[in-house]
Amino acid sequence: DAKTTQPPSMDCAEGRAANLPCNHSTISGNEYVYWYRQIHSQGPQYIIHGLKNNETNEMASLIITEDRKSSTLILPHATLRDTAVYYCIATPINTGGFKTIFGAGTRLFVKA
């Protein structure tokens, strides 16, 4: 299973876009890129996932490089409530969630 690498922390100004990078240089063709976030003292929340194509939903956009070795999660207009730990995970397809490995993530601080 591919390992992911994320910066330990980032700052973002409220109202600006937050761009969270993730490196997954050993990802295989049958692994999704998943993003979750965990607000303090809450359970993790699913944000978005993708395989090859860029994805967008009501929460965020996911940009995956053509070689799939890295990705960026974009929160287009960060708010104070987006302060959380963001986890980038490479997880195998069609195996259920038990191969999902949560690392340390990136702690995003959104500042007023």
Add this chain to the structure above:
Amino acid sequence: SQTIHQWPATLVQPVGSPLSLECTVEGTSNPNLYWYRQAAGRGLQLLFYSVGIGQISSEVPQNLSASRPQDRQFILSSKKLLLSDSGFYLCAWSVQAEETQYFGPGTRLLVL
């Protein structure tokens, strides 16, 4: 829509006492179910997962056990708690053979 419940929200227990944490899911059938533990300031560790009633897989050896007496009920137990069992316990569910996990609010356990 689907919802996941965990209780209690917080628990303080003496060393050597038993433990029972409960998780229930509504609005779906035959989900995969998961128990995670998160030590203070750390990432999530998968403890158990279940693909059906009575089917439990353990990821790490410990003094905890899990049971799934009903399709949408998952229980985490211990006969004798250790200090090292303190942490934030999270239950999650996913659709069978899919990877996206949806987490409950968690139970914060303090063993004294």
